[in-house]
Amino acid sequence: PVPAPVTVIGLGPMGQAMAAAFLDHGHRVTLWNRTASRADALVARGAHLAGTVEEALTASGLAVLSLTDYDAMYAVLDGTDPAALAGRVLVNLSSDTPAKAREGAAWAAERGAAHLTGGVLTPPSGIGSPEATTLYSGPREVFDAHRATLEVLTAADHRGDDPGTAALLYQLNMTMFWTALASYWQAVALADAHGLKAADLLPLAVDALNLQQFLEFYSPRIDAGDHTGDVDRLAMGAASVEHVLHTIRDAGVDATLPAALLELFRRGLAAGHGADSASSLVEVLKKPAP
Ligand code: NDP
Structure with a gap:
């Protein structure tokens, strides 16, 4: 199967490693980061840097968020055109509390987006390796539909529907x-x-x-x-x-x-x-x- 297009929002060390892994596996990768220059090396490798968050969201069905915390997600996504969020899958791999993850999932649902919480159990050097694991929680069918894409990053372990579980x-x-x-x-x-x-x-x-x-x-x-x-x-x-x-x-x-x-x-x-x-x-x- 043709690798699905992926959007990566947040290009700290983790987001950069994730975008690189998607490029390695032939995915069309769209990027957005508050500090645009962090995309330079990835753009040189063929990733597309979106001019706006809306453009980044609409470029792919699935957006991986690798931000410092959930407040950063709201800072990036609050106020975006609702049409850009509706129908998307947000895979939030940012660290935060179980309560923040549950709030984030509800926030996404109100905007017609699905939300998977992820807890990445490896430093950036482990991204792209099946030896490393990421714990996910959220709707099983959403996880199953995107499992192959997520497994580009690390092994993917779904731990139930509660969006707080992976954060916990x-x-x-x-x-x-x-x-x-x-x-x-x-x-x-x-x-x-x-x-x-x-x-x-x-x-x-x-x-x-x-x-x-x-x-x-x-x-x-x-x-x-x-x-x-x-x-x-x-x-x-x-x-x-x-x-x-x-x-x-x-x-x-x-x-x-x-x-x-x-x-x-x-x-x-x-x-x-x-x-x-x-x-x-x-x-x-x-x-x-x-
Ligand atoms: P960083 O904190 O270095 O990267 C943070 C990203 O969040 C950057 O893209 C930054 O943008 C963005 N960001 C932060 N605040 C805001 C805001 N208010 N508005 C817009 N963008 C914002 O983190 P890492 O890449 O190291 O990690 C990402 C997540 O993964 C974190 O939650 C971390 O806890 C988790 N994690 C990290 C591991 C690691 O070893 N590094 C291991 C496992 C999990 P900008 O570039 O503009 O500053």
């Missing part, structure tokens, strides 16, 4: 990603204070962040409400976090993150979990901080 799964992913990566940056800063380079830390960091055995151990226990302190106790964990904090303070390094972590552990102790596993912090975290 994406934010769950990012909850872990940013915190884990920040822990690595923290360790690099501490290592640097001791004359060690990031390269020196690399093997230790790779091991430390490979948490699979811990996740597989805790997951069934957590679901069973079992926080037995048979292999680790929160009181031990709190003492360990204090050692981390003091090592970081002694080195004259910013201690914001370990201080916050110790506060969390101390709340667990105050709630009576000292003899339980540190996984009991899940129960503490289920409520807002006092």
Whole structure:
């Protein structure tokens, strides 16, 4: 089959990689970006830069949005000629909250457009690779109709009709990603204070962040409400976090993150979990901080 025409709105690093992947697969690609110059390299490769958002929308049945957030979608699409939106499929691959994704889908529906939410689980370097995955949610029939086009970007995994679901799964992913990566940056800063380079830390960091055995151990226990302190106790964990904090303070390094972590552990102790596993912090975290 002839590849379907595609419009890409938003040409940050992600949108540029997506437009390039569509060009690689022979799609007719129409672009729009607030800063038009970001389209230059893609136009040199054969993409068409639309002069207006309306022109970009009407050039293809499907428009991929790769913007900072949903407010950026409204900034771009609000006020466009309603005729340009009616009957289109908007695939919004911008990060935002589940509530914003649901609002966005309703906003599109009011204008006669279909909306798929997407959560892209790869950096730009993974775009174009079937090893990478994007989670989608929204109308199944819309997803099925455009699946082949979306699979040019990454493997495509539909997770249900609720437009909030893909956003939720994406934010769950990012909850872990940013915190884990920040822990690595923290360790690099501490290592640097001791004359060690990031390269020196690399093997230790790779091991430390490979948490699979811990996740597989805790997951069934957590679901069973079992926080037995048979292999680790929160009181031990709190003492360990204090050692981390003091090592970081002694080195004259910013201690914001370990201080916050110790506060969390101390709340667990105050709630009576000292003899339980540190996984009991899940129960503490289920409520807002006092
Ligand atoms: P950028 O923030 O670099 O790109 C943002 C795009 O949004 C640009 O095209 C920018 O236009 C546009 N934009 C932002 N605000 C407005 C506005 N008010 N009006 C019009 N246009 C606006 O993001 P990325 O390309 O890195 O990522 C795009 C999305 O994908 C984000 O939601 C991000 O969270 C998500 N994502 C990113 C990953 C990554 O590794 N980069 C990985 C997975 C997901 P202009 O060029 O004019 O500034």
